[in-house]
Amino acid sequence: MARDLTPPVSLTVEGLIERWYLFGKRVLRIAATAASIGMIFAMPKIASGKYQIVPSNSPQGAGATFQAGASVTDLVVDDRVKSALDWLTKNTAWITNEQIEITEIPAPPFKEMERAAYLKKALAALGLRVRTDEVGNVIGELSGTSDKEIILITAHMDTVFPEGTDVRVRRERDLLYAPGISDNGAGLAALLGVARAMQESKIRNRRTVIFAADVGEEGEGNLRGIRKLVEQYGTKLSAVIALDGASTEYVVTQALASRRIEIALTGPGGHSWSDFGAPNPIDAMARGISRFLKTIELPGSPRTTFNIGEIEGGGSVNSIPSRAAIKVDIRSEQERDISRVESALRDAIRAGVQEEMAASNTSGMATADRPGIEMQLRLLGARPGGDLAAGSPLLQSVMDADRFLGNRSRTERSSTDANVPMSEGIPAISIGGGGNASGAHTLGEWYDRAGREMGLKRVLLTLLSAAGVEK
């Protein structure tokens, strides 16, 4: 099925270098090489046209044409489904043990290998056909009676915690304490639990189900694992279910778009006294930031935010610095507002440089053959946005499972693995693996098993409803 190619609204121009020179009293700006386009950095194969991209904020939303494989009402009276639900009731202890085993294997950003090896073994032990792809995702395949369509259920393996973090699990009564115990120990344990429940009860799924443990969901991992999965399965993907954390209180049906950029200014530097008058990158940056903060207007809706999260530069108090840089995180419910904020920021910093150059003394070090200030932009990460189509059968499946299980949940917007399929028009949701938790991304993270059984059943019914079951 071909999709329409619509180019993204505006791209961060990765590696664009701009230089300011002083000719007498005139300031000249020259834009040099545009090394590559940011979006291509972010989504290598997808953007190169291997298959095509739908507009991420298409009015009808992702997956308007998706049909569920089975209704939850029909599923819950099927004997094998009943036995799978029953298996989950009786085996939550096995799932908790898996959660502890997994959590105690460190998985810092870009170092998921050891945890991946464990999950590969665990999925193979369930009788799935298992492989590891080139970016490090572990993929277990459960063939359906039709392999033309695929349901991907995935949980991220990486944590935000650096190497050397103590990840041993401490039990206190019903609570489990450890960094990563819920995010994403709970999601990974649910992945194994649901796969085993299906195998134990000999359920024959109609659509092929891919059980994946993916890499690079957190921070600068920039969703590289899910990007690869979506790229590999392409148009065969009917729906994606991302398991993230524990909570059963909400369903993520909207993807929060974000972009992270670095803007660096470099200059000739010099002595604070003898070179006074040479352009100063810190001064230029300060002028630019101030201009940006005074002029930027953010809409209340779609909610749009920015954060100048890091600033660095300079080397000593009596040297004119040769570098200043900021890192900025921009988020919005609408991707085009991210582009708008980014270009306003670039324009403001540019104006700040211009102002600094104009203020710099011609007797300083800026001359035609020696650049005054150079500005360079770097894309640190980009997450596409998107929305699940209103009335999507995928959301209906979760709601039906909730009704059957007596659970109440609401829809939410968040940044998860579901961002990538959603932005490509593939129906996707992110849900928790069950239980209660708090303190994600902190060393005090804890997990409570109360409610785990219900959460696991919710995942199973949603998955089976998407995949369909052979009688």
Ligand SMILES: [Zn+2]
């Ligand atoms: Zn997570």
